[in-house]
Every structure is written in structure tokens, then in C-alpha cells.
Amino acid sequence: MPAVVVVGAQWGDEGKGKATDQLGSRVDYVVKFNGGNNAGHTVVVGDEKYALHLLPSGILSPGCTPVIGNGVVVDLEVLFQEIDGLESRGVDTSKLLVSASAHIIPPYNRTLDKVTERFLGKRQIGTTGRGIGPTYADKMNRVGIRVQDLFDASILRQKVEGALAQKNQLLVKVFNRRAVDVDAITEELLSYAERVRPMVADSSLVLNTALDEGRTVVFEAGQATMLDVDHGTYPFVTSSSAIAAGACTGSGIGPTRIDRVVGVLKAYTTRVGEGPFPTELHDDMGEFLRSTGGEYGTTTGRPRRTGWYDAVVARYATRVNGLTDLVMTKLDVLTGLEKIPVCVAYDVDGVRHDEMPADQSSFHHARPIYEELDGWAEDITGARTFEDLPAAAQRYVLTLEEMSGTRISSIGVGPDRDETIVRQDLLD
Numbered sequence: 001m002p003a004v005v006v007v008g009a010q011w012g013d014e015g016k017g018k019a020t021d022q023l024g025s026r027v028d029y030v031v032k033f034n035g036g037n038n039a040g041h042t043v044v045v046g047d048e049k050y051a052l053h054l055l056p057s058g059i060l061s062p063g064c065t066p067v068i069g070n071g072v073v074v075d076l077e078v079l080f081q082e083i084d085g086l087e088s089r090g091v092d093t094s095k096l097l098v099s100a101s102a103h104i105i106p107p108y109n110r111t112l113d114k115v116t117e118r119f120l121g122k123r124q125i126g127t128t129g130r131g132i133g134p135t136y137a138d139k140m141n142r143v144g145i146r147v148q149d150l151f152d153a154s155i156l157r158q159k160v161e162g163a164l165a166q167k168n169q170l171l172v173k174v175f176n177r178r179a180v181d182v183d184a185i186t187e188e189l190l191s192y193a194e195r196v197r198p199m200v201a202d203s204s205l206v207l208n209t210a211l212d213e214g215r216t217v218v219f220e221a222g223q224a225t226m227l228d229v230d231h232g233t234y235p236f237v238t239s240s241s242a243i244a245a246g247a248c249t250g251s252g253i254g255p256t257r258i259d260r261v262v263g264v265l266k267a268y269t270t271r272v273g274e275g276p277f278p279t280e281l282h283d284d285m286g287e288f289l290r291s292t293g294g295e296y297g298t299t300t301g302r303p304r305r306t307g308w309y310d311a312v313v314a315r316y317a318t319r320v321n322g323l324t325d326l327v328m329t330k331l332d333v334l335t336g337l338e339k340i341p342v343c344v345a346y347d348v349d350g351v352r353h354d355e356m357p358a359d360q361s362s363f364h365h366a367r368p369i370y371e372e373l374d375g376w377a378e379d380i381t382g383a384r385t386f387e388d389l390p391a392a393a394q395r396y397v398l399t400l401e402e403m404s405g406t407r408i409s410s411i412g413v414g415p416d417r418d419e420t421i422v423r424q425d426l427l428d
Contacts, residue, residue: 002216002259002260002427003211003216003217003218003219003253003257003258003259003260004023004216004217004218004219004258004259004260004261004262004426004427005218005219005221005244005247005258005260005261005262005321006019006020006218006219006220006221006262006264006327007221007224007225007242007243007244007261007262007263007264007317007321007323008221008223008224008225008227008242008263008264008265009224009225009263009264009265009313009314009317009318009321009323009326010224010225010226010265010266010269010270010271010310010313010314010317011224011226011227011233011269011270011271011272011277012223012224012226012227012270012271012272013224013266013270013271013272013295013297013304014224014264014265014266014329015264015266015327015329015330015412016057016220016221016224016264019262019264019327019329019410020056020057020058020218020220023216023218023426023427025061025063025064026216026427027058027061027064027216027217027218027427028063028064028065028210028215028216028217029058029064029065029066029067029206029207029210029215029216029217029218030056030057030058030059030061030064030065030066030067030217030218030220031056031066031067031068031069031203031207031217031218031219031220031247031251032054032055032056032066032067032068032069032072032220032221032222033069033071033072033219033220033221033222033246033247033249033250033251034069034071034072034221034222034223034238034240034241034242034246034250035072035073035132035221035222035223035238035240035242036054036072036073036074036075036105036130036131036132036135036222037053037054037075037078037079037082037130037132038130038132038222038223038238043057043060043417044415044416044417045060045417046416046417048089050086050089050091052082053078053082054068054072054074054075054078054079054082055068055079055082055083055086055093055096056068056220057220058218058220059086059091059093059096060091062092064095065095065096065097066095066096066097067096067097067098067099067201067203067206067207067251068096068097068098068099068102068203069099069102069203069219069250069251069252070099070100070101070102070203070204070250070251070252071102071240071241071246071249071250071251072099072102072103072222072250073102073103073104073105073131073132073135073136073139073240074098074102074103074104074105074147075104075105075110075130075131076104076105076189076192076196077192078130079098079196080192080195083096096199097199097200097201097203097206098147098196098199098200098201098203099147099200099201099202099203099204099251099252100146100147100148100200100201100202100203101146101147101148101203102146102147103135103136103138103139103144103145103146103147104135104144104145104146104147104149104150104189105130105131105132105135106131106135106145106160106163106185106189107131107180107185107188108163108164108167108171108180108185109131109134109135109138110129110130110131111131111171111177111180112131112134112167112170112171113129113130113131113132113133113134114129115171115175115177116134116175117129132238132239132240133238133239135239136239136240137239138163143159143162143163143166144159144163145159145160145163145189147196147200148200150189150190150192150193150196150197151193151197153186153190156186156189156190157182157183157186160182160185160186160189161182164179164180164182164185167180168180203251203252204251204252204253205252207251207252207253208252208253208257211253211257216427217253219247219250219251219253219258221242221243221244221246221247222238222240222242223238223240223242224242225242225243225263225313225316225317225320225321226271226313226317227242228241228242228243228246228320229241229242230243231243231320233275233276233360233363234360236273236274236275236276237275243320243321244258244261244321244322244323245321260324260325260426261321261322261323261324261325262323262324262325262326262327262409262426263314263317263318263321263323263325263326263327263406264326264327264329265314265317265326265327265328265329266293266309266328266329266330266333267309267328267329267330267331267333267334267396267400268289268293268306268307268308268309268330268333268334269306269307269308269309269310269313270289270293270295270304270305270306270307271304271305272297272302272304272305276360276363276364276366277305277307278307278310278312278343278346278363278366278367278368279307279308279309279310279343279368280305280306280307281306281307281308286305286306286307287306289306289307289333290303290304290306292333293306293330293333294415308340308341308342308343308368308370309340309342309343309400310343310368311342311343311344311400311403311404312343312344312345312346312353312354312355312356313356314326314400314403314404314405314406315355315356315403315404315405316355316356318404318405318406319405323406324406324407325406325407325408325409325410325424325426326401326404326406326407326408326409327408327409327410327411327412327426328397328400328408328410328411328412329411329412330412331380331393331396331397331411331412331413332379332380332381332412332413332414332419334375334376334396335375335376335377335378335379335380336375336377337375338374338375339372339373339374339375340372340373340374340375340396341368341370341371341372341373342370342371342372342373342399342400342403343368343369343370344369344370344371344403345368345369346363346366346367346368346369347366347367347368347369348362348365348366348367349365352369353366373392373395373396373399374392374395374396375392375396376390376391376392376393376396377390378390378393380393380413381413381414381419382413383413383421384418384420384421385421386411386421386423388421389411389413389421397411407423407424408423409422409423409424409425409426410422410423410424410426411423
């Protein structure tokens with residue numbers, strides 16, 4: 001049985017939760033390996049809609065063990081709120097595992113995230129202000145606090161004191177804020193210890209043992225390829241590795257264990273926050289995609305920026321992730337359009353680029369080169385085989401598949417679990 005990595009192939013919000021959820025009944029473990037509660041995904045089960053933020057989507061699949069890997073940064077207050085919300089709706093969360101090596105988002109990092117973003121003014125990144133970036137920075141600066149630190153009060157206090165020695169200087173002298181009290185932070189973090197203790201595990205050992213036993217494990221990325229800290233539109237990116245390689249470092253499994261890498265993308269393109277977006281639409285058509293597609297952030301509620309499908313981005317995502325399959329979502333949103341533009345290349349100062357420009361400045365100045373494809377008027381939400389789609393919708397999918405360099409194995413034709421066309425089983 002395979003180990004499958006599921007990643008976003010655009011700027012996020014592509015429907016990774018639905019893609020992972022489709023595999024759920026046949027999957028033993030679903031692992032979130034990066035990010036925090038700065039991103040979310042919506043899963044629709046029958047008449048029920050679930051907005052997940054920190055928890056892996058496998059939490060909704062009976063028999064599946066959801067795992068928060070070591071590469072995730074965890075806001076424990078948010079984690080418990082999310083667990084309580086699901087349990088109040090009858091969802092069993094008792095199988096959740098949290099890596100002992102995952103880093104905790106302390107309250108002072110939420111404060112720093114917000115004041116730093118305001119301080120940047122026009123150079124703002126578009127952060128959600130949830131302390132994600134500062135916590136990853138602490139991790140790299142070796143002043144972070146991990147889940148395992150909660151179980152030794154003395155060590156926890158030392159680590160909080162060490163982190164605040166510098167941060168309080170910044171808060172007081174640069175941002176004109178009140179200093180944070182070491183004892184208050186330590187006490188707050190310790191208050192979470194007993195509740196989280198039963199969930200804590202050596203997730204690397206658990207997952208490698210599961211793979212040795214032939215279990216199926218899905219590794220689920222937060223954010224997406226174009227927000228990856230190394231390979232995204234830097235500096236307008238997240239603070240972690242959101243590409244397939246991040247599944248290894250963020251969960252403690254080796255690259256030779258991965259069997260398949262699935263990229264999820266929409267039949268058009270969206271992004272949130274600041275940064276370049278070549279196919280962005282600022283007209284009525286952009287608003288049509290936003291309103292018809294329900295393009296508002298699961299976590300923040302922010303309206304998403306919308307644009308046409310970008311085959312250059314798709315080819316780039318295929319390359320840096322080593323994609324074996326694509327899952328296309330929201331094809332139904334395009335229903336009713338007479339013509340559908342698709343970006344096939346960029347014009348940068350009069351020079352055509354068929355691949356992603358190597359430098360950020362060129363990408364910032366990229367202008368899309370479009371080809372128009374025929375649209376369709378028929379309702380496709382009832383389609384369950386590829387042949388059920390109108391001929392124009394079939395051509396749209398096949399053309400994008402050829403442009404993107406990876407087979408499109410699954411097509412979303414509506415928000416519900418069963419509103420999907422499967423062309424290739426992702427676990428076969």
C-alpha cells in the first residue's frame with residue numbers, strides 16, 4: 001500500500017482537504033506536515049460542512065488516525081477549540097496524535113506577528129497574524145518551544161525566559177509595547193500539558209512502523225507550492241516547506257518511502273495576501289469567479305484574489321514537487337462561460353517565458369499570454385464519469401492536462417464528497 005503526498009499546486013485553497021478526504025475511507029493515517037492554523041480547508045460531508053484549520057482532514061474519516069507532524073507549529077488553544085467544535089458535532093477525535101517535536105506557538109509570537117506586519121507598512125507580507133512566522137523563526141534560531149517541553153516545568157520556564165530576553169527588548173524599545181511576563185506565559189503553557197499529553201507521540205516512529213506494516217499513509221501539506229519558503233513567490237510566502245519534500249522533514253519519514261505525489265489545483269487560480277499574481281482579474285469576471293466559487297478564506301474570511309488558470313505555474317509545481325497526478329477542483333465554477341482564457345506563457349519586457357522566470361523581479365513584471373478555450377453551458381454537477389462531461393469541458397481538461405505536464409486523475413464538479421469524477425485511482 002502506498003505513501004501518498006498531497007500538496008497544493010497553486011497559491012493555496014485549491015481543495016486539498018477534499019482530495020485527502022476522498023482517500024480517507026481507505027487510508028490508515030493522514031499527516032499534516034507543515035504550517036499551522038494560518039490556513040484551512042473546507043470538507044463537505046452530506047449536508048454538513050466542516051472548516052478545518054489545524055487538524056488534518058483525516059479527522060473526519062472513521063478508522064483513520066490523524067497526525068500533526070513535527071513540521072507543524074501548534075497553537076494549543078486553537079487546537080483544543082477545534083477539537084471541542086468537532087466533538088460537539090459528534091466527530092470522534094480520540095485517535096489524534098501530535099508529534100512531541102512539533103513547535104508551540106506562544107502568545108508573544110502572535111503579538112509580534114501583528115505588530116511587525118503593521119510596522120512594515122506598504123511592504124506588508126499579508127500574514128494572518130497568528131504567530132506562524134515568528135514561531136518558525138524561533139525554531140531556526142533555536143529558541144523555540146516544543147510540545148515535549150510542556151512536561152518539564154523547569155525546562156519550559158528556562159526556554160520561555162531565553163526567548164523573551166530578546167523579544168521583550170524588541171517589543172518595548174522598537175514597538176513601544178509592554179514587556180511580556182515570563183511566569184505568566186509559562187503558567188499558561190503549562191495549563192495545556194495534561195490535556196495534550198495523551199495525544200503526544202513519536203510520530204516518526206509511528207508512521208515508519210505503519211509503512212513497514214503495509215498501512216496507507218497520506219501526507220497533507222498546508223499552504224501550497226507557490227507559498228513555499230524556498231520555491232514560492234518569496235518574500236510573499238509562508239514560513240515552512242509546503243512542497244512534497246517537506247513531507248519528509250515535517251514527519252520524519254525518508255524520501256524513498258513516498259510512492260505518489262498528488263498536486264491539487266483549481267480549474268482557475270486564486271491567492272490571498274500580497275505578492276505577484278500574473279493572471280489576476282480586477283473586473284466583473286474576477287468577481288464572478290469569487291462569488292460563484294465562494295472564494296473567501298476558510299480561516300480568515302478574506303476575499304481571495306481570482307484569475308484564470310496558469311499553466312506556467314502548473315508546470316512549475318509539477319517540476320518542483322515531482323507530481324505524479326493532479327486533482328482538479330471547481331470545474332463547475334466555469335459553467336456558463338462562452339470562452340475561457342488559459343495562461344500558456346508570460347511576456348516579460350517583450351520576451352516570452354514558457355517556464356517560470358528564474359528571478360522574482362521578472363515574475364513580478366510577467367504578463368500572461370492567453371489561449372482561449374471553448375466553454376460549456378450544461379450543468380456538470382451530476383457528472384460521475386469523464387464521458388458525462390460536455391465535449392467542451394472534456395477538451396478543457398485534456399488541454400490543461402497536456403499543458404501542465406501531469407495527468408489529471410480526479411476532477412471536482414461540485415463541493416460535496418461524491419461530486420467527483422475519478423479518472424485514475426490515486427491509491428492504485
